[in-house]
Amino acid sequence: MTGTEEPVLLDIRGRAAHITLNRPKALNALNHSMVRRIDEALTAWEHDPAVETVLVTGAGERGLCAGGDIRAVHDDARDGDGSASAAFWRDEYHLNARIARFPKPYVALMDGIVMGGGVGISAHGSVRIVTERSQIAMPETGIGFVPDVGGTRLLGLAPGELGTHLALTGARIGAGDAVLCGLADHYVPSGALRRLVEDLAHMPARDAVARHEQPPPQGESAGRREWIDSCFAAGTVEEILDRLLAHGGPDAKETAETLLTRSPTALKATLAAVRRARRLGSLERVLDQEYRVSCAALSTPDLVEGIRAQVIDKDRNPRWSPATLAEVTDADVERFFAPLGDRELGLAGPGTAPDTAG
Structure with a gap:
């Protein structure tokens, strides 16, 4: 594979280490090898004193990540014994827990579409950024599945019954509702993301975010x-x-x-x-x-x-x-x-x- 064909791109810019999900034609859907690659990178960066912040983004214009590779799950459930899917989920869920406990700022740019497994690699992070383009959902009931990747906990913690509504319907929400429901922390206009990424290379994550964040737009859920x-x-x-x-x-x-x-x-x-x-x-x-x-x-x-x-x-x-x-x-x-x-x-x-x- 050439570098541009790697499904996960890893690089370090200044004080920030970058994870780029790089399957734009599949809306950066996660497969097993991608999960393992991200976990290996986090292991290295957790113990690298030169890395002060980890940033996760998605390649292409459509979004961070549309979820797990459900075509593979379909084929495994239909034609296999389910062991490949179970092994994928085992490593994916371990990664979700690791992201939630990661000792350094873990900045997720939840720009565009973020669904299912994409929520799992972003909404457990310590710095979760949404934009006016964000469309976040756990749409599993529409495919005969149940929200996973820690989604039932995230939605269970949302105010009132907003999370129950999102879990059952699979409805998409935008930036304001994502902040209200506890799935995101900060709103940054998409036009400022490039400058935010540049700032993360040479200043603490909280300072870089504070430089660019704005009040989130009013959502519909309230x-x-x-x-x-x-x-x-x-x-x-x-x-x-x-x-x-x-x-x-x-x-x-x-x-x-x-x-x-x-x-x-x-x-x-x-x-x-x-x-x-x-x-x-x-x-x-x-x-x-x-x-x-x-x-x-x-x-x-x-x-x-x-x-x-x-x-x-x-x-x-x-x-x-x-x-x-x-x-x-x-x-x-x-x-x-x-x-x-x-x-x-x-x-x-x-x-x-x-x-x-x-």
């Missing part, structure tokens, strides 16, 4: 809190839908219609995962739970079907199985949280299995 909080506080997905339809407002009705297009099984597993994540506390315990959920999803028909409909064939017409919420039993949901024995992720250490939170 004005929608009342109905989102009241509807999404319900104990079941069915009750959430009932409340949305009874509300009478056009936004609530549109949200109900969106939910009805999502995988019924994924919706119920996602609601349970977010609620449990709130009780689990640490990111490590939540990632342990998400690993159970993700591995369980590999053997469900909806994951293969959802990726087929949205990404492979692009007919946007998934045939979910079961097809309705009423057909998804409590036992179906509980299966996502079943212990994995010696295959547990184990980030939180022995004796701290996620099911101990109830």
Whole structure:
């Protein structure tokens, strides 16, 4: 490979080490080799006194990262035994936890599209920057999957039920809402990013960001809190839908219609995962739970079907199985949280299995 074909570009400019996700044609989607490369770089830079800041950006004009390489997951779930996907998630979730605990400023430029696994390599960082171009989402229920990469913890910590709304619908949010929901810290206009990157080379991250940040634009979520909080506080997905339809407002009705297009099984597993994540506390315990959920999803028909409909064939017409919420039993949901024995992720250490939170 030549340098420009490397999926992750690494370089050091002054005091800042740069990670550039370099698969612009795939909107910088993460694969296993990219995760390992980033982890190796963080190991080197953590112990390099010349590196004071780490910066992660995406190549191309469209965004930081559209998520994990779900085509590979589709093929593995359909034709393989799921072991390749499980191995990818194991290393990816370890990387997510490492980013959250990284001892130096970890600056993520969340410009453009940031979804799924892209949230995992950015929103756990200590300095998270959004722009007027930012479109952030955890859209997993649309492919028969459940938010992962620590997403159920991030969304569970959002004010009120805003995170529950985002987890179930997969809705995209902009800069103002990302800051409100706790997925980002600072707003910098996209036109100032080049100068920000230059400043990071020769000044502390907090000073460089302070030089360019502006107040974030007003988002939509604050004005929608009342109905989102009241509807999404319900104990079941069915009750959430009932409340949305009874509300009478056009936004609530549109949200109900969106939910009805999502995988019924994924919706119920996602609601349970977010609620449990709130009780689990640490990111490590939540990632342990998400690993159970993700591995369980590999053997469900909806994951293969959802990726087929949205990404492979692009007919946007998934045939979910079961097809309705009423057909998804409590036992179906509980299966996502079943212990994995010696295959547990184990980030939180022995004796701290996620099911101990109830």
